[in-house]
Amino acid sequence: MVSKRFLTGHVENTKTYTVLSQRLSVLKLPERLRSIAGFIPAGSTVVDIGTDHALLPIYLVKYGIAPKVIAGDLNAGPLEAAQKNVTEAGFADKINLRQGDGFDIIRPGEAELAVIAGMGGSTIRQIVQNAGEKAGQIKQLVLQPMADSGHLREWLVDNGWRIADEDLVNEDGRLYEVISAVPGTEETTDRTLISIGPRLFDKKHPLLYELLTGEIDKNRKIISEMERSSSVDTMTKRQNLLDRTERLEWVLKCLSNVRR
Numbered sequence: 001m002v003s004k005r006f007l008t009g010h011v012e013n014t015k016t017y018t019v020l021s022q023r024l025s026v027l028k029l030p031e032r033l034r035s036i037a038g039f040i041p042a043g044s045t046v047v048d049i050g051t052d053h054a055l056l057p058i059y060l061v062k063y064g065i066a067p068k069v070i071a072g073d074l075n076a077g078p079l080e081a082a083q084k085n086v087t088e089a090g091f092a093d094k095i096n097l098r099q100g101d102g103f104d105i106i107r108p109g110e111a112e113l114a115v116i117a118g119m120g121g122s123t124i125r126q127i128v129q130n131a132g133e134k135a136g137q138i139k140q141l142v143l144q145p146m147a148d149s150g151h152l153r154e155w156l157v158d159n160g161w162r163i164a165d166e167d168l169v170n171e172d173g174r175l176y177e178v179i180s181a182v183p184g185t186e187e188t189t190d191r192t193l194i195s196i197g198p199r200l201f202d203k204k205h206p207l208l209y210e211l212l213t214g215e216i217d218k219n220r221k222i223i224s225e226m227e228r229s230s231s232v233d234t235m236t237k238r239q240n241l242l243d244r245t246e247r248l249e250w251v252l253k254c255l256s257n258v259r260r
């Protein structure tokens with residue numbers, strides 16, 4: 001028979017373990033956020049827009065990457081979670097939580113690097129676009145769009161940003177794109193390469209092949225479903241998708257030649 005003492009100890013150990021693992025999970029950053037952190041030069045003054053749980057700011061402060069972080073969110077609920085995590089991590093004096101829309105939460109010149117992660121590409125674009133003058137004082141954007149990354153990249157290069165570096169991360173079977181952009185002129189002019197990620201292409205990122213085949217397969221299915229329609233609108237959309245898919249296949253071929 002297992003003694004009561006042992007059982008009590010086990011329960012207490014389990015409790016301790018749970019509390020500890022909850023605390024550690026604040027520091028155990030998902031791959032996606034770790035990749036973002038990798039683009040942040042040490043000593044940067046950072047604003048994390050749409051911080052939610054504040055995992056990234058906690059990591060940046062904990063590992064001395066950023067001395068201080070301004071972490072903002074549009075909604076009160078996520079900020080409450082952020083507040084709890086920041087307090088538990090003991091960084092209430094280093095992570096300044098603010099509620100508001102995009103760059104509204106900072107004064108001009110307060111941050112030199114902005115992170116906007118875990119939102120759709122069009123939301124990210126809107127946030128940067130709405131920043132107005134404040135965007136002019138940002139020296140680096142680190143963006144992680146959940147969708148529509150191609151249009152986001154195109155908008156960036158059309159609006160005075162250069163794609164400085166990029167990464168692709170596979171987390172639990174899903175690919176995430178991370179874009180680091182700086183003020184300047186993008187040297188790549190090919191729109192297809194801009195949309196898929198010019199730096200991902202330059203460095204022949206090992207996951208780019210997978211990203212492209214994923215989009216090509218998805219597009220090919222939609223194209224064949226659209227074949228049945230005789231509406232002019234659908235036929236135009238189908239042709240555009242076909243053009244895009246053929247360009248992606250061309251890029252894939254270039255990558256395959258390099259892989260051989």
Ligand SMILES: C[S@@+](CC[C@H](N)C(=O)[O-])C[C@H]1O[C@@H](n2cnc3c(N)ncnc32)[C@H](O)[C@@H]1O
Pocket residue numbers: 049050051052053072073074075078100101102116117118119123127
């Ligand atoms: C899915 S979470 C991403 C959290 C974190 N950045 C990450 O990548 O894990 C998106 C957060 O962005 C916030 N958000 C959405 N639009 C926003 C805006 N315009 N300004 C500030 N925060 C926003 C949401 O409230 C939500 O907490």
